Amino acid sequence: MGDVHRYDVPDTRPTWCPGCGNFGIWNAMKAAYASMDLAPHKTAIVCGIGCSGNLSYWINTYVLHSLHGRSIPVAQGIKLANGDLTVIVHAGDGDTYGEGLGHLLHAARRNIDITVFVHDNQVYGLTTGQPSPTSFKGTKWKVAPEGIVASPVTPLPLALLAGATFVGRGFSGENKHLSELMAKAIRHKGFSLVDIGQPCVTFNHVNTWKWWNDHVYTLEETEHDRFDYELALKKAQEAGDKLPIGVLYEADKPTFDDEYRSLNAEPLAHVPIDNIDVDKLMARHL
Amino acid sequence: MSNNELNWKIGGEAGYGIMTVGEIFSKAFIKGGYYVVAHTEYPSLIRGGHNTFQVRIAAQQIRAPTQPVDVLVALNAETITLDLDDLVPGGLLLYDAANSDVAPARKDITLCDVPLAQLIADLHLPKVAINMAAMGASVGLIGFELSVLNAAIEDAFGGKGEKIVEQNVGAAKAGYDYVTRTYPEPYKGGLTPVEGLPRMTLTGNDAICMGAFKAGMKFIAIYPMTPTHTIMTYMAAHAREYGVMMIQPEDEIAGINLAVGASFAGARSMVATSGGGFSLMVEGLGLAAATENPLVVVEGQRPGPSTGLATRTAQGDLRFCLHASQGDFFRVVLAPGDPAECFYETFRAFNLADVLQTPVLVLTDKHLATSFFAAEPFATEGLRVDRGLLLAEGEVPPDFKRYETTPSGVSTRTVPGLPGGIFNANSDEHDELGYFSEDAPMVATQVDKRCRKYFTAATLVHGIKFHGNPGADTVLVGWGSTKGAILDAMDLLRANDGVDLGFLQVVFMSPFPSQLVKERLEGGSRVILIENNRGAQLGSLIKEHAQIRPDHTILRYDGRAFFADELYTRIKEVL
Numbered sequence: 001m002g003d004v005h006r007y008d009v010p011d012t013r014p015t016w017c018p019g020c021g022n023f024g025i026w027n028a029m030k031a032a033y034a035s036m037d038l039a040p041h042k043t044a045i046v047c048g049i050g051c052s053g054n055l056s057y058w059i060n061t062y063v064l065h066s067l068h069g070r071s072i073p074v075a076q077g078i079k080l081a082n083g084d085l086t087v088i089v090h091a092g093d094g095d096t097y098g099e100g101l102g103h104l105l106h107a108a109r110r111n112i113d114i115t116v117f118v119h120d121n122q123v124y125g126l127t128t129g130q131p132s133p134t135s136f137k138g139t140k141w142k143v144a145p146e147g148i149v150a151s152p153v154t155p156l157p158l159a160l161l162a163g164a165t166f167v168g169r170g171f172s173g174e175n176k177h178l179s180e181l182m183a184k185a186i187r188h189k190g191f192s193l194v195d196i197g198q199p200c201v202t203f204n205h206v207n208t209w210k211w212w213n214d215h216v217y218t219l220e221e222t223e224h225d226r227f228d229y230e231l232a233l234k235k236a237q238e239a240g241d242k243l244p245i246g247v248l249y250e251a252d253k254p255t256f257d258d259e260y261r262s263l264n265a266e267p268l269a270h271v272p273i274d275n276i277d278v279d280k281l282m283a284r285h286l
Numbered sequence: 287m288s289n290n291e292l293n294w295k296i297g298g299e300a301g302y303g304i305m306t307v308g309e310i311f312s313k314a315f316i317k318g319g320y321y322v323v324a325h326t327e328y329p330s331l332i333r334g335g336h337n338t339f340q341v342r343i344a345a346q347q348i349r350a351p352t353q354p355v356d357v358l359v360a361l362n363a364e365t366i367t368l369d370l371d372d373l374v375p376g377g378l379l380l381y382d383a384a385n386s387d388v389a390p391a392r393k394d395i396t397l398c399d400v401p402l403a404q405l406i407a408d409l410h411l412p413k414v415a416i417n418m419a420a421m422g423a424s425v426g427l428i429g430f431e432l433s434v435l436n437a438a439i440e441d442a443f444g445g446k447g448e449k450i451v452e453q454n455v456g457a458a459k460a461g462y463d464y465v466t467r468t469y470p471e472p473y474k475g476g477l478t479p480v481e482g483l484p485r486m487t488l489t490g491n492d493a494i495c496m497g498a499f500k501a502g503m504k505f506i507a508i509y510p511m512t513p514t515h516t517i518m519t520y521m522a523a524h525a526r527e528y529g530v531m532m533i534q535p536e537d538e539i540a541g542i543n544l545a546v547g548a549s550f551a552g553a554r555s556m557v558a559t560s561g562g563g564f565s566l567m568v569e570g571l572g573l574a575a576a577t578e579n580p581l582v583v584v585e586g587q588r589p590g591p592s593t594g595l596a597t598r599t600a601q602g603d604l605r606f607c608l609h610a611s612q613g614d615f616f617r618v619v620l621a622p623g624d625p626a627e628c629f630y631e632t633f634r635a636f637n638l639a640d641v642l643q644t645p646v647l648v649l650t651d652k653h654l655a656t657s658f659f660a661a662e663p664f665a666t667e668g669l670r671v672d673r674g675l676l677l678a679e680g681e682v683p684p685d686f687k688r689y690e691t692t693p694s695g696v697s698t699r700t701v702p703g704l705p706g707g708i709f710n711a712n713s714d715e716h717d718e719l720g721y722f723s724e725d726a727p728m729v730a731t732q733v734d735k736r737c738r739k740y741f742t743a744a745t746l747v748h749g750i751k752f753h754g755n756p757g758a759d760t761v762l763v764g765w766g767s768t769k770g771a772i773l774d775a776m777d778l779l780r781a782n783d784g785v786d787l788g789f790l791q792v793v794f795m796s797p798f799p800s801q802l803v804k805e806r807l808e809g810g811s812r813v814i815l816i817e818n819n820r821g822a823q824l825g826s827l828i829k830e831h832a833q834i835r836p837d838h839t840i841l842r843y844d845g846r847a848f849f850a851d852e853l854y855t856r857i858k859e860v861l
Binding site for chain 1: 524
């Protein structure tokens, strides 16, 4: 077990609202990294834009604080250029399930070895409280006074159908459980999605700490077989009174980067490029 | 047609291998010592549309297509209906009368009826092979060497096995034998192979790929879009040999963000698209600029707005590329004008991207990107990869600041994996460490830093080329693919009218070579601006940066490139 404070950025402290679910994720994340003894300089974290993305300022690794919705493509680019790096996305529900939902599904089907942690607070916080793609149908908001008409996005079944080889759900309030879940997701070889429930104490008055505590149960306390795809798909669709947290699904499948590296052992970023010969290429045009 | 020049055009239904034939035919004549410019016109359809491929062949250097054509090959009746007017009086129509329900309605041309379908049926080959028979027949009519055509056929089909080569060579021979028996006199004395330097047959896109390979580009994300789709084909064919990863993303938004990620990780990266795809990439372009990640973007223009004309040409995206994405920042925008410049400028684009740590846009268009040209092999000895201020292990100072303010605007750079080099590549405005900052002086400092690269870049590039008569009182001005038509029109003016003009080719649009343009255009010379767009966009840049207005403007914006002879006439109208 490495030192958790190794991942702190000196002289900074998060600016999230007191009581924000992001603190739990931040602590669990650092504990997960420490448990794996992740070397900060060999770790690349890609953040989206939103309260979750601000985590980029309070984590001492290489970070790319990218665009709203585009952190998954950026992360894939990093991993494909240098497979020796541990590549992790921290993004929000608006990021991942709104603006960037297509990227999530395509990354899942490629099975690129990156890990995506979605800080799912079911609200747009930084813009002062609009409903997000995971906000519940019927809930009323300042910008939806009659209540939301559309059904929420169901990211976990979607990711499973798209081919994700690791799918889980965590909760910011179950810190030890979340930390272990995050470590498992990072260790998994292939595309991992972990949706993390986190209350937004300022703007989401539906999915509060109490709501979450009343609704979650841990899969590890049940007979759930995480290697059973059909069962995982069923569990992933559980909504309503009880929400499972833990590893829903895990499968060992060849990754995109592995298949590529079987052709080119050295990471693209490390290949010498000083004197590349194109004479043979030109000769073919003669 | 002069005696050492010929214009050949083939037309047929999409699906009949018109492009393949055109490329092989072009290569045969380039192998035979000639210069060639070959362009294709086709609608955005897979089947049933009318495709043409026109090959201009000449012993002297040529760079652009001309009208009219000397030999028209009609693989279907529609070609006779649509293209017969292109034939010069006295020209030659090669067609299969037994399979054409349209009678050629001109009396001033020679009809060469060749039973293409019958020849192919006799050989028990699939009907599509009439294209090879027509090509062999053309070589016979022109009095060229069949063996040289065979060598080009072998180059094209060698990878598919001996049997395929034999079948195609056989079909070409059948056409050749038929016409040499039936029409023993070659058209206008014929074009026999000439002594010439070995030259490559290639498109602008091919040359861009070669330049990228030479530069050590290792990652390319490309979503199919005409006219840069053939970059995909070329990359796919050679990616393994050059250790390049090409990924086909779900969309152009993913594409540019993948490339930014790969660049952040240290691999030289690029994307290629057209205007519509680039519209989707615009936010990612800003991400590369804000995080100061090197990136090369190839934008092959076609007419817009929106879907526009998917398979035609234009130069309408210059202003868009110069201003794409919100906020003040510097990007390099450059425009090669021929395959050699496609190669050298693409190579240079990667160095500039690394040295300046900012996006570099390479602007081409459908005409340059997909037409075939003859080019001498590129001189690669002097080309050196320059990765700028990229630090290696052991070089990272203890007080490393990724976004340190420097006179050049460029700071030292690390990549993930490098010990001691951790930083936040931040799309938010940030301080020297990458930590977000809303501090007013720091904001201005960082904006200045990124914009200062404009002046640094200006010290690194020349930006213009001047061709022709340096003392001419009339100077033509253009950029990009019009270079070929302008130079050829100047040759015609010199040969026919004894007029020797100058041509200012603007290669860099950003940083704009204001001083050099001023020097060349000031002092009373008459300026004729030539562009393949409606808005005279280079003209507006010259007004902005050099305060000079052109005396005349020659524009074409109907989706087609200038023909050299057409441009010659239009220049003469204003001279």
